Amino acid sequence: MTTLSLSLLVISASAKSNDYLDNIVKVIEPKTSQTAIVVSALGSEERTKSAADNEYRKDAERLFIPASTMKLLTAVAATTSLGRNFRFNTQIDAFVGIQNSRIEGDLFIRFDGDPTLTVSDLRQLFKQLHKQGLKHIDGNVYLVGDQQETLQAPGWVWDDLGICYAAPVSRYILNQNCVKAKLSPTLANNQSKLSLSQFEPVSITNTAVFDKVGDIPFCELSLQRQSNNQFLLSGCHTGQKPLKLAIAISDPALYAKNTVTNMLANLGITIKGKVLLTSKRPANTLLLAEHESKPLSELTDTMLLKSDNLIADSLLKRLGQQIYGVPGSFVNGSAAMKQILTDLGVELDSANIVDGSGLSRYNLLSAEQLSQVLLLIKQHKDLNFLIEQLPVAGYSGTLEYRSGYTTSPLKGAVLAKTGSMMGVANLAGFIKEGGELTKAFVVLENGHSPAVKKNELSPFNVLFLQSMVQP
Structure with a gap:
């Protein structure tokens, strides 16, 4: 973009008319990617009395890969249902x-798909039993979950699958189904040392090296996922410098099974039978201990703020499960x-939804559909907290x-x-001016080449939004 072109962005205007914004977009729009925009005015009757003056749309019906803006839909649907x-x-x-320090028969651990459940939480449950005197289980320990579930969505x-932001979504979740490790260089040569907790029931074979002087032309790490949580x-x-690693496990049920087996041994609780997996939920059992997650309103806070994929897809x-009364899946x-x-009035006939996180490249949404969700959040008091x-x-x-967002005019606005x-740079939300929300906006960009991104002076969404909040 030329200096002359950039200067057009700071032209003052008493009203951001469609013609004004059309001219801005023509100047800043990337030549190699596809974009869509919807802007809607919010607030007083004065600002909303004329749709023509208070709304801007560009390719609003065209479908795009939404990426994590999909989480807006998940937040609204989950809160509503x-x-x-x-x-x-x-x-x-x-x-x-x-009784007498033992349980006669089997013990059942009902995993509920809690995306925030940790090994420490599970240990506290067993410690509750230990404090009640439990030392022996006469039967088996059954981990209740879904044995047939799909762990990743299509697309x-x-x-991505070995990385923790794409951890498998299961009824069995512990520590976000993620293993933390550290790769460190050795002093004597270019070999590396991998360290992780001795209590992690996974196996990682490490042959990686450190290129300390930068003389290897193509230097990158590779992680291969094998069966039985072996890597x-x-x-x-x-x-x-040492490198922190976050590795997504491949078999969450096995991970839970091995974790529970080790935990029982460490707590000194013996079992006559085995630790087994089951889909059966027996009736008429006695509750011995339970752990509840934080409420949904706090889960959505983490999901939206940190873009937590596991919470979204859980x-x-x-x-x-709630709507259809069957085990939950990506499909249902x-x-x-x-x-x-x-049912809430969002028109999704053309949309393609296959997950709740936006990780799938099969998801398709329009700027108009995302805009309808934003307006729903703004208009419904029960959703305002989002x-x-x-x-x-x-x-x-x-x-x-x-x-582009850490300085004026966008900082705080x-x-x-x-x-x-990869190839996607989207943003959907609100503009806040004078302590009041004044606009809802969606700016989508697909086909954003890394080479173009590297050389651009500023992202398209930054330049457009600067034009919306300039005095």
Whole structure:
């Protein structure tokens, strides 16, 4: 973009007419990617009395990959169907209570798909039983979950699957189904040392090296996922500083089974039988201990602020269970979300929804559809709290350090959900001026080449939004 072109962005205007914005877009629109925009005025009757003066639309009906802006739909659907006070509930029960330091028969751990359940939470449940005197289980320990569930949605990119932001979505979740490790260089040579907790029931074979002087032409790490939560780490890493790794497990049920087996042994609780997996939920059992997640209103806060994919897709699956009365899945969860939002007045006939996180490249939404969701959030008092959970430019979440949003005029003036992946740069949210929300906006960009991104003076969404908030 030329200096002359940039100067057009700071032209003052008493009203941002469609002609004004059309001219701005012509100057800043990238030549190599596709874009769509919807801007709607909010607030007083004075600002909304004329739709022509207070609304801007460009390719509003065209379908785009939404990436994490999909989480706006998930937040609205989950709040509407499950309620703000919904909690995931992990329970331990048996047919009889603890007598003479033992349980006669089997013990059941009902995993509930809680995306925030940790190994520490599960240990606290067993410690409750231990304090009640439990030392021996006469039968088996059954981990109750869904043995046939799909762990990833269609359209998830294969090379994302070993990374924790694409961890498998299951009824069995512990520590976000993610293993933390550290890769460190050795002093004597270019070999590396991999360290992780000795209690992690995974196996990682490491052959990676460190390129300390930068003389290897193509240096990158490679993670191969094998069966039974086994991994092979190879390739190289440039530099001499240790590297933190976050590796998504491949088999969450096995991970839970091995974790529980080790935990029982560490707590000194013996079992006559085995730790087994089951889909059966026996009736007429006695509740012995339980752990509840934080309420939905706090889960959506993390989901929107940090763009947490596991929370989003766990909620999606729960929607399928809630609406259809069967084990939740990506398929029935997506259908449920579409039904809920359609009933609320969002027109989704052309949309394609396959997950709740936006990780899938099969998702398709228009700027108009996302705009309808934003207006729904603004207009319904029961959904207003979601606005306060959006990242704020220059201050919080995924907009805290994003280029173009840490300085005036956008700092503090943009509250929005980001949607980013390879080739995708989306933003959907609100503009806040004078302490009041004045506009809802959606700016979508697909086909955003990394080469173009590297050389651009400023992102398209930054330049457009600057034009919206300039005096």
